[in-house]
Amino acid sequence: xxxxxxxxxxxxxxxxxxxxxxxxxxxxxxxxxxxxxxxxxxxxxxxxxxxxxxxxxxxxxxxxxxxxxxxxxxxxxxxxxxxxxxxxxxxxxxxxxxxxxxxxxxxxxxxxxxxxxxxxxxxxxxxxxxxxxxxxxxxxxxxxxxxxxxxxxxxxxxxxxxxxxxxxxxxxxxxxxxxxxxxxxxxxxxxxxxxxxxxxxxxxxxxxxxxxxxxxxxxxxxxxxxxxxxxxxxxxxxxxxxxxxxxxxxxxxxxxxxxxxxxxxxxxxxxxxxxxxxxxxxxxxxxxxxxxxxxxxxx
Numbered sequence: 117x118x119x120x121x122x123x124x125x126x127x128x129x130x131x132x133x134x135x136x137x138x139x140x141x142x143x144x145x146x147x148x149x150x151x152x153x154x155x156x157x158x159x160x161x162x163x164x165x166x167x168x169x170x171x172x173x174x175x176x177x178x179x180x181x182x183x184x185x186x187x188x189x190x191x192x193x194x195x196x197x198x199x200x201x202x203x204x205x206x207x208x209x210x211x212x213x214x215x216x217x218x219x220x221x222x223x224x225x226x227x228x229x230x231x232x233x234x235x236x237x238x239x240x241x242x243x244x245x246x247x248x249x250x251x252x253x254x255x256x257x258x259x260x261x262x263x264x265x266x267x268x269x270x271x272x273x274x275x276x277x278x279x280x281x282x283x284x285x286x287x288x289x290x291x292x293x294x295x296x297x298x299x300x301x302x303x304x305x306x307x308x309x310x311x312x313x314x315x316x317x318x319x320x321x322x323x324x325x326x327x328x329x330x331x332x333x334x335x336x337x338x339x340x341x342x343x344x345x346x347x348x349x350x351x352x353x354x355x356x357x358x359x360x361x362x363x364x365x366x367x368x369x370x371x372x373x374x375x376x377x378x379x380x381x382x383x384x385x386x387x388x389x390x391x392x393x394x395x396x397x398x399x400x401x402x403x404x405x406x407x408x409x410x411x412x413x414x415x
Contacts (some may be wrong), residue, residue, distance in 0.1 A: 122219035150265025296329035
């Protein structure tokens with residue numbers, strides 16, 4: 117087992133990675149066992165392609181390595197560290213301040229386990245930590261680092277898949293917000309150029325909003341025919357000031373734009389309770405702010 121601390125900077129090109137040397141097996145053996153135990157428990161779940169819009173507690177999300185390298189400069193740099201740039205890994209000789217490090221990394225054979233580093237796990241010699249020895253309690257002069265087997269995601273250098281354990285931390289570590297913003301910009305251009313919405317300029321400000329970022333990742337096709345062939349659905353849309361005429365939609369209330377975005381994604385339908393639900397993988401109700409489930413959008 118190898119253990120690293122990673123320091124992220126404002127420019128990912130200047131990120132630094134540090135390695136611990138002289139690891140004793142009384143630490144690495146139980147720590148390795150705990151990591152592998154948590155990995156084994158994770159792999160008991162069904163694996164699915166990463167879906168930022170809908171979370172499923174019965175599945176574990178996966179991302180292709182090459183796709184993540186394209187979407188996340190951080191991950192691409194980190195991957196290169198372990199594949200090509202071992203000379204750039206510096207040995208840790210002393211701890212910096214608690215907040216200097218961003219990530220804790222375990223490497224076991226060809227598997228890389230990454231977790232967000234909690235500064236509270238690093239106890240400096242300035243901390244008031246009592247050390248009990250031979251009936252005496254004194255302030256420790258040691259620098260202590262607390263380990264556990266948890267991780268947020270991992271990958272194998274010989275495989276093409278990243279396994280995600282903690283979605284929110286995975287997105288934060290890999291700066292998925294920037295990726296989401298890029299996707300939203302591209303999809304908005306596609307919608308504009310498709311002439312699907314007759315009053316696009318009037319709703320642009322509403323849909324160009326990061327609260328819809330996760331939804332835009334699902335807009336891979338505009339399944340208009342399925343919507344327009346359902347006359348009952350068109351009637352329901354009109355209740356929300358969304359009208360279809362001359363092969364174009366007109367959204368007269370911009371705040372309802374998200375309803376049409378859901379429908380043209382091709383991933384949703386209307387159930388018997390007039391609720392917008394995801395119809396691919398599992399039936400989950402999506403809320404109007406796109407960031408949660410179990411709330412209802414009625415049309």
